[in-house]
Amino acid sequence: MAVLPPNVSAETFESAVREFAAAVGEEWVFTSDADLELYRDPYSVMRGTELESLASAAVAPASVEEVQQIVRIANRYRTPLFPISTGKNYAYGGASANLSGSVIVDLKRMNRILRVDDERNFALVEPGVTYFDLYRYIQQRGLKVWIDPADVAWGGLVGNALDRGMGYTLPFFRDHANAACGVEVVLANGDVMRTGMGALPAADTWQDYKHGFGPDPSGLFPQGNFGIVTKMGFRLMPQPEHYRTGLIRVPRRGDLSETIKIVNYLSDSHMIGEVFYESPLRALLSDVGFRDAANRRGGGNEAELDRYAADSGLAAWQVELQFYGPRATCLANWEYAKERFAREISGSSFVEGESVDLPMTEEQLHNPNPWFRSGLWHREAGQGVPSMSAWSLVNTRSPQSPDGRTIAHAGFFPIIPRSGEGVFRAQQVFGDAFADLGLPPFNAALSTPLVWAMFAYQMSFPMPNDNAQVHRALLHLVRVAADNGFGDYRVPPFYQDHVTATYSFGSDALRRFHETLKDAADPNGILAPGRGGIWPSAYRQYRYDWEQDV
């Protein structure tokens, strides 16, 4: 065991490990290098350096009672714990803890699907349940509900919601933390607590009414460290009767603003699922002059880009819409969308997409309509079907190099106002930031928002193929984003102090409030110290001020 928890002697740690083994069984405590290798983040920016976060041990409980015992042992021996559900959180740290030397609490054995109700439309699951597991369960029983899978879907519902992951169907369901309804947590003192109606022992409405009575602490658990979640409820979308897609193109760069207004209307009225924006002008990127225009400092020039669009006959923007509901409703909503665009944006054009009754046949599922462009990675997820489509994004980006070094993979997805103005400003801010960093340009003026959040936009960026560059870029981008009002929504543990420092209103009032609560609820600071930027007093000296490195 090369790594020990801070301030814990090898001897004390051995005693703790012995007690963990007594609680969960020898075979479910892992301390060998070979076993602990599996808990390293393969895409860590600090992979192989002395700053990489490494586990001192891992322990895999099978029940809530075992989790309680682990927490009590950790308090006794002051061994910090870091709970993971499936650990498949690549781009966000995988299974690695904020504090190196933490004991990973691997909840993969707690993988029961406790309930799925397709009349009241909810599920209750343990942390080890993956999207594939739940999908199979529903399919095998012919239940009439959908899941809203993350892509890639080998991860779990609980872990994804606790990291505020997002999906692809209707707005309410694709914000996974929002769709959660009721949690059970083991607190730092070993108590088992249920939120919402779960606190009322005889209630059958735990997954129906999330607030319960009195305050609701549920929000403290996502991206936080106030408890180990052992059960979580989710609202499910009823299986729609029909699914339809349609593509809308608008000719001019400035049309994006009105496009976004109309799409906001459709989305906030719950008429559409996740939408997919793109710029057909990307087809011109082999033209050096155009490439320069797409990457100009200070943001894209409207007149210049409009000339390229007009000359090429390509639309400046396109947006794909997904409709769910009865067949006639899908059609009515699509017709309404077309009518709004035709009326409000001259030169709008329309492409009919898929129109399919649900549930799909096996053949439809596996041989989607040829209309679907290859590489359109969000499609299956938008139809409630889990897949590994997006894995290729990680995979191709991170070749194992001959010396065994992997290339860092870290998500940076700032929250952006859902307006043309917001998108254009983000293009400019991040385009210039890449130039300042000396990184290859990413055609900023053609970059488009991701519409995962219910009411906000995000953007994605190509990261460099060198870990030191990724590190420098992330520090800089988080800071530049914050200075311009764009806050990162999720980041690997290594950068959580940096992002937290940007959420600084009122002299870091939010962080200080959390740390006051943390010290009261977890006086020994054993639960995931540092997660979400919250350091308990016992480990507060491990907070890192990244500003000095920006």
Added chain:
Amino acid sequence: MAVLPPNVSAETFESAVREFAAAVGEEWVFTSDADLELYRDPYSVMRGTELESLASAAVAPASVEEVQQIVRIANRYRTPLFPISTGKNYAYGGASANLSGSVIVDLKRMNRILRVDDERNFALVEPGVTYFDLYRYIQQRGLKVWIDPADVAWGGLVGNALDRGMGYTLPFFRDHANAACGVEVVLANGDVMRTGMGALPAADTWQDYKHGFGPDPSGLFPQGNFGIVTKMGFRLMPQPEHYRTGLIRVPRRGDLSETIKIVNYLSDSHMIGEVFYESPLRALLSDVGFRDAANRRGGGNEAELDRYAADSGLAAWQVELQFYGPRATCLANWEYAKERFAREISGSSFVEGESVDLPMTEEQLHNPNPWFRSGLWHREAGQGVPSMSAWSLVNTRSPQSPDGRTIAHAGFFPIIPRSGEGVFRAQQVFGDAFADLGLPPFNAALSTPLVWAMFAYQMSFPMPNDNAQVHRALLHLVRVAADNGFGDYRVPPFYQDHVTATYSFGSDALRRFHETLKDAADPNGILAPGRGGIWPSAYRQYRYDWEQDV
């Protein structure tokens, strides 16, 4: 000043009042009996008794800075505070505090509408803003968003959301605590904290993305006492193009189960707003035999009630649906609903309701279609129009008696599973409970669920016209409900300990967790001690164990 805060001498209290006056101005500190009369709950169960909660003073700040000063003064003099926004929380305690002798912090002067955006569809308001205020603001500017008003609508958005009030339009919006997006609070230490993207100083997305980064403590403020909310954001529904209603009748008692399944499907797919269930069999209540059948102990007898339905030609149940969206979508959804009912419940019948393009004309607004039955109090609210319709329910129930005594008015709305089985069991449980209490029967077998919550049902009950009986009934009903799995969602301060005691999972783990956090965040316990059943250590002896009185 007849009432003082606990453990505060008259002299100390005078000093505190002087400092409050220095902070907000003499004219905004109230200590006379005549002024404090306005902060009494006119409908208190304990009105006029020594158990009635009375204010020691009231103070009305005009700004966040003044709220901060009030909190600092309260810490210095140990004067408990009880913040109210508009104080119009009748049936739930009005402006009265959990702890008698509290100083009411009346936020009515903080009534600015800070922002309404009808392209990104949100509002940001101060606590004193009423539904009427926001409606007028939107109408005057011709903005294309709706509010989801509480009925009665003279109360404020912030106070209603903080008490988890509900409305009448689409599911996402009518759960007012759910539709909230971003809060600003003054904490017990005087800090000003913003949640979500509000914590990122330059962000323009405070009302777009509610989670922010790291844990989100927003859930601690509704029905809680962790801060004084000074600003709150709300997601708004885009103004729909069209509004349509339709009524569906089903012939047999047992048809309720399938009816509910279909309505759940429509609602969870966001195809309908709040629905209104009723039993047409109420028309038979002048028949003594039928009245007996409707009030039988052990619940309604299906065969017996079906005979009455068949003989009278009346439907056992009816449900009114509200559709929002483009005209063709409203029609498609209504046609789909009819088709589902016709296919799945034999003998279903349909009545076409309203079908109106929006926004309505002044005439349509004030002279609704004669199809609307008089007394149908939820109609205007379902169209996003604030009104005082439901005030008559309070008003008529609470005549001022000759001796100046008023009759208690207290809400009791348990959360019930959204299924036929759930409703039938609730009918039986509460029907029997009324009989056990010796109260007049309320035709339990015809009682129907209220569909305010997004995914749960509630029920309402006629309270007796005698305060002592109301008291006895509430204590009993809360306990019986909990024993049967039905938890109360909201209750006047006087009964919050009683309800909290029913949310007891894990030896009151939820309450104990809250009180651990409370003592850390508010060591002097000055913020609303007792609210939501959470007593800070300084006042913990005031928790009342109602079980002894049940």
